[in-house]
Amino acid sequence: MSGSPDRGTLLTAEGLFREYxxxxxxxxxxxxxxxxxxxxxxxxxxxxxxxxIASFEGRSSQRTWxxxxxxxxxxxxxxxxxxxxxxxxxxxxxxxxxxxxDEDAALREARATLDRLLExxxxxxxxxxxxxxxxxxPMADVAIAVGCPLQTAYSRLHAxxxxxxxxxxxxxxxxxxx
Amino acid sequence: MSDPTRLGDPxxxxxxxxxxxxxxxxxxxxxxxxxxxxxARLGFGAxxxxxxxxxxxxxxGLAGGAAKITAAVLGGIGVGVGALATGHLAxxxxxxxxxSDVSHAERSPLQPGLDPETTVAAPPNEDxxxxxAVQARLPSSTSGARSHPVATTLAESTxxxxxxxxxxxxxxxxxxxxxxxxxxxxxxxxxxxxxPPKDTEFSLLEQAQRALGxxxxxxxxxxxxxxxxxxxxxxxxxxxxxxIEALAELGRADEARARARSFFQAFPxxxxxxxxxxxxxxxxxxxxP
Numbered sequence: 001m002s003g004s005p006d007r008g009t010l011l012t013a014e015g016l017f018r019e020y021x022x023x024x025x026x027x028x029x030x031x032x033x034x035x036x037x038x039x040x041x042x043x044x045x046x047x048x049x050x051x052x053i054a055s056f057e058g059r060s061s062q063r064t065w066x067x068x069x070x071x072x073x074x075x076x077x078x079x080x081x082x083x084x085x086x087x088x089x090x091x092x093x094x095x096x097x098x099x100x101x102d103e104d105a106a107l108r109e110a111r112a113t114l115d116r117l118l119e120x121x122x123x124x125x126x127x128x129x130x131x132x133x134x135x136x137x138p139m140a141d142v143a144i145a146v147g148c149p150l151q152t153a154y155s156r157l158h159a160x161x162x163x164x165x166x167x168x169x170x171x172x173x174x175x176x177x178x
Numbered sequence: 179m180s181d182p183t184r185l186g187d188p189x190x191x192x193x194x195x196x197x198x199x200x201x202x203x204x205x206x207x208x209x210x211x212x213x214x215x216x217x218a219r220l221g222f223g224a225x226x227x228x229x230x231x232x233x234x235x236x237x238x239g240l241a242g243g244a245a246k247i248t249a250a251v252l253g254g255i256g257v258g259v260g261a262l263a264t265g266h267l268a269x270x271x272x273x274x275x276x277x278s279d280v281s282h283a284e285r286s287p288l289q290p291g292l293d294p295e296t297t298v299a300a301p302p303n304e305d306x307x308x309x310x311a312v313q314a315r316l317p318s319s320t321s322g323a324r325s326h327p328v329a330t331t332l333a334e335s336t337x338x339x340x341x342x343x344x345x346x347x348x349x350x351x352x353x354x355x356x357x358x359x360x361x362x363x364x365x366x367x368x369x370x371x372x373x374p375p376k377d378t379e380f381s382l383l384e385q386a387q388r389a390l391g392x393x394x395x396x397x398x399x400x401x402x403x404x405x406x407x408x409x410x411x412x413x414x415x416x417x418x419x420x421x422i423e424a425l426a427e428l429g430r431a432d433e434a435r436a437r438a439r440s441f442f443q444a445f446p447x448x449x450x451x452x453x454x455x456x457x458x459x460x461x462x463x464x465x466x467p
Contacts, residue, residue, distance in 0.1 A: 014222045021216065022207040030203055037410065038208070039216055040379070044412035046220050051449055080410050110202035117199070132184065134203040139181045161185070168196065 011062055013049045020063055021046070023135065024070050030118060030130045031074035037081070045073045060144045067137065068145040071127045078123065113171070120167035125160035128153055219380065379404060379411040386420045394427035415441075419450050426457050434458050 011019060025042045033041045048069050056065060118126055124146070131142045143153035185192045186200030208216070386400035401421035404411065411417070418441045425434035438458040442451065454460060 014220075017217060017220060017222055022213055025208045025213070025216075026203075026206050029206060039212065039219075040408070040410065040412055042216060043219055047412045077410060107202050107205070110199050111206055114199045114203045130203075132181075133186060133200055136184065136204075157182075 010056065010058070013046060013053050016049055016053075016062060016066055017046050020066055024066060027067060027070050027130060027135055028074050028077075030115070030134055031071065031127060032078050032115075032119070033074055034081075037077065041073060041077050044077075045069050048073060060141065064137065064141040064145050067131060067135065067141075068147065071131075071146055075123055075127075117164055117167045117171065121160050121163050124148075125156045125163060128156040129160035129164060132157055219378075379408040379413055382407070383413055383417055383420065386417070386424075390420060390423055390427070394424040397421075398424035398428070415445050415448055415450055418445075419454060422454055422457055431458070435460065 017024075021042070024045055025038055028041050028045070029035070029038055045066075049066065052069070056062065060068075118130065121129060127146045128142055131137045131145055132139060137145065139153055139157070140150055142157075143150040146153065146156075148156070183190045184200075186197050186204065188197075190197070192200075382400055382404040386397045386404065389397035389400060398421055401417050401424065404417050405414075405421075408414075418437065422434050422437050422441065425431075425437060435458045438454045438460050441448070441454055442460065445451075
């Protein structure tokens with residue numbers, strides 16, 4: 001766990017953006033924010049950071065706090081978007097279509113596959129899985145970011161790995177059968 | 179309990195195919211231009227990236243000062259549109275920044291975003307890092323304040339927003355939202371290169387904010403247009419504040435109240451709650467615990 005930083009070392013919202021903006025964008029994508037909406041939702045995250053930073057209490061690192069905002073914002077986005085259209089499949093599709101040109105096809109395909117597998121997880125498990133496996137946060141910070149007890153976070157990780165593995169096996173089976 | 183080995187770690191027992199998937203996820207970051215644009219949208223100077231990347235470095239640094247004040251003091255639309263203003267101002271042709279009709283107190287939050295050479299008679303103590311100059315502007319100064327109802331500091335909205343309905347419940351204006359400052363009086367602060375090809379969420383709300391007070395119908399139209407174009411936008415709360423304000427100005431109190439009710443349901447705990455309560459007669463305490 002990162003511990004409570006000295007108040008004097010705290011970053012401003014702008015500092016957080018400079019330091020972690022790209023990570024925030026990335027975690028939003030892995031949490032199911034469609035490519036076309038990623039900038040808007042990332043902006044929403046930092047507007048929230050603006051609103052809340054004065055009340056940041058230092059109970060976690062600012063990075064963990066920011067990830068927590070990302071998790072909640074992505075969750076709200078998915079709830080909102082679910083009323084309009086099926087976000088997740090759009091996101092997966094777009095990831096393979098709109099990715100920047102300098103990414104090679106294999107990488108795009110891998111990300112699309114990753115997102116498809118992540119879609120097999122429910123939101124709670126997905127958040128823990130993404131923060132731990134991809135963002136590489138310590139589990140103690142993951143628990144803080146998603147707002148659950150540490151033991152619950154471990155349980156979710158365990159279940160998420162199981163579900164992810166099942167989805168991967170199904171995917172392989174489907175590819176073989178093709 | 180110690181953390182388990184991650185699936186993507188080289189010493190994990192995961193199959194290479196799985197490790198590649200995880201690696202692909204880890205390497206997925208927005209490109210520099212995208213991040214820069216995002217930073218600019220947020221008002222983090224013309225360049226949201228570390229210094230050295232652009233000619234607007236100085237302005238970006240100054241706008242950063244504004245961002246600090248925004249974060250510390252502003253709650254509400256001042257956050258969103260104020261950030262917009264600083265973003266534009268950081269890139270603004272200095273000669274267009276006049277805002278001569280704005281009092282020092284009103285200007286203070288935005289001044290850090292201006293080129294110091296063009297700042298209009300800023301008091302010497304108007305240091306971007308001295309939020310007290312801003313925070314001291316509580317409603318006791320209402321007599322000298324212009325009416326920019328949506329612009330409200332957190333302190334203002336929670337401490338001293340007049341508890342009465344209607345547009346007369348004005349709070350002291352925050353300079354970050356002063357239309358004169360945002361637009362230079364002619365809507366011309368953006369250079370052609372900065373002008374978006376189509377409406378952005380920020381630009382729509384900026385126009386809507388400007389229309390408030392003079393043309394509430396237009397403000398409402400713009401807010402509704404924003405809602406159609408950006409239903410999941412980052413500034414939904416700010417849009418609703420503008421719409422509610424416009425309805426109140428149009429005398430459509432019932433609609434303002436209905437929209438306020440929806441706002442409290444959608445955004446419980448919003449920093450705009452007290453402001454909306456004051457405009458519509460809603461009791462923020464009941465809806466905004």
